[in-house]
Amino acid sequence: MIGALLNGWVPRVTLVAVVLLGLQTTVAAELRPLGVVVQVMLAFAAVCGAVSGPVQGAMAGFAVGLVYDLGVGTPLGSTALTMTVAGYAAGWGRQFRIEPRWWILSGLVALGVALGEGAVPLVRTLIGESDVLTTRILVVVPTVTLTAVVIAPILLPVGRWALRVRVSELRLPGEEVR
Amino acid sequence: MPTYSPGRRRVIAALALTSLLLVTLDLSGNRVFDGIRSGASVITRPVRTAADVATQPVVRLWRSFRDYDRILEENRALRAQVDAQRSAEIAAQNAIIENQDLLALEGLESLASYDSVTARLIGQSPSNFDQQVEIDRGAIHGIRVGMSALNEAGLVGKVTRVLPQSSVIMLATDPSFAVPVKVLGTVATAPTATAPTSSDPGPPSTGTDPTSTSVEGTTTETTTVTTTVTTTVTATSLPTIVRETGVLRGQGIDDLPRVSFVSGGTGFGRIEVGDTVFTAGGSTSLAPPNIPVGRVINIITRTGTAGQELEVELTADLARLQFVRVVLYQPPTEAG
Numbered sequence: 001m002i003g004a005l006l007n008g009w010v011p012r013v014t015l016v017a018v019v020l021l022g023l024q025t026t027v028a029a030e031l032r033p034l035g036v037v038v039q040v041m042l043a044f045a046a047v048c049g050a051v052s053g054p055v056q057g058a059m060a061g062f063a064v065g066l067v068y069d070l071g072v073g074t075p076l077g078s079t080a081l082t083m084t085v086a087g088y089a090a091g092w093g094r095q096f097r098i099e100p101r102w103w104i105l106s107g108l109v110a111l112g113v114a115l116g117e118g119a120v121p122l123v124r125t126l127i128g129e130s131d132v133l134t135t136r137i138l139v140v141v142p143t144v145t146l147t148a149v150v151i152a153p154i155l156l157p158v159g160r161w162a163l164r165v166r167v168s169e170l171r172l173p174g175e176e177v178r
Numbered sequence: 179m180p181t182y183s184p185g186r187r188r189v190i191a192a193l194a195l196t197s198l199l200l201v202t203l204d205l206s207g208n209r210v211f212d213g214i215r216s217g218a219s220v221i222t223r224p225v226r227t228a229a230d231v232a233t234q235p236v237v238r239l240w241r242s243f244r245d246y247d248r249i250l251e252e253n254r255a256l257r258a259q260v261d262a263q264r265s266a267e268i269a270a271q272n273a274i275i276e277n278q279d280l281l282a283l284e285g286l287e288s289l290a291s292y293d294s295v296t297a298r299l300i301g302q303s304p305s306n307f308d309q310q311v312e313i314d315r316g317a318i319h320g321i322r323v324g325m326s327a328l329n330e331a332g333l334v335g336k337v338t339r340v341l342p343q344s345s346v347i348m349l350a351t352d353p354s355f356a357v358p359v360k361v362l363g364t365v366a367t368a369p370t371a372t373a374p375t376s377s378d379p380g381p382p383s384t385g386t387d388p389t390s391t392s393v394e395g396t397t398t399e400t401t402t403v404t405t406t407v408t409t410t411v412t413a414t415s416l417p418t419i420v421r422e423t424g425v426l427r428g429q430g431i432d433d434l435p436r437v438s439f440v441s442g443g444t445g446f447g448r449i450e451v452g453d454t455v456f457t458a459g460g461s462t463s464l465a466p467p468n469i470p471v472g473r474v475i476n477i478i479t480r481t482g483t484a485g486q487e488l489e490v491e492l493t494a495d496l497a498r499l500q501f502v503r504v505v506l507y508q509p510p511t512e513a514g
Contacts, residue, residue, distance in 0.1 A: 018222055025302075031237075037304055055185075055189050084194065
């Protein structure tokens, strides 16, 4: 199974995640609309779900989150959990037989990002950090979601490439990608 | 119709449980994870450096767009402020030198006694829930977890993660940040003047010979005049120093750090808006004493036995850090 993963999407997703980590810690950390850091990696985790479905989205989100935790220094597994939520939530909508146009996929990405970013303070509180769950989240989540919608059209082809999802496969909702 | 299979549930549950397991192991201090993290940092460093170089034009353009008007206005205000403070600076430098001379004379430690490492900021926190920055100096430069970071203005934060060639600093605004501090207030003594006393003229003298000595809140001025000797003792409004100690805690990016008092402080009511806050030091504090932290700008009265809290405006501008100085200080309990 591990061999199949290594020959499959894992190296590509990891590669993209490392590149996005570079962007996340530099340009994304600097561009702060309304004082909020744009979450490029979270958007990518949600994109993975939107193009492939809930299970693979969750697994890809977990992998992207681990790269984030290792690169940024957040408790290992904490961001992996929130990005798993993002990937799963974005992929959840793919179960319905809807035409996967880019704007519908962007909407699914928005759903995943909103839930994923919203889960961050909950997970942080769960692991013992105090004063993380504040009203600031009312600004953070909508801003992160909106910026994710803006960058989603760029990330969608990247997500398809990373998960080896052909456009024809994208147009057959409900099928799991191998 | 949505499909939902037991297999999916198992995968999601496995991922969630794995995450929680990793978090638990990591928070309990796992050396293997620390090694993996150091390795990941080394591996991803070239990518991050490349991304930093490639995105610099975009970042600079964005900064120019965002900050131009504000910087222009600030520049005008700062020029005026610099002019106003030139004379004060000379007096302050003199006072600092005298202070260091006195400390050296008495064999007391001061901030200048400790070695430090100057570092450049190489990254900001990519998260919306942490206030951290990354610097380009690490373990090989002598930096250890817990050491204090400051800039010219005052306390910036403390080191929370150290890699061989870089470190992460938790800013003083982070909700997890805490440091023992002391609040130095001043109470002006009510001026009291004694009536001039006259004595026998004694041998006549020509001219005046004023001498002045200052003793904790009082000034004694002696003036010798030709015909009479008049001594006037006046308690001027020179301050009495009030000192309270407490713990400063960050409150997040939108709120000012607060000082809560450990002892409940009977003399607490004497603290006023504008009083200065310094690190307290001590045998268990990771920060050395007398690092400037900020000024009290609000006193919050809480009901019951909770006592009062002080809102502190930090002297260091954490939004625009470029360089920080890490003080290579470890308290006696840590240094062994």
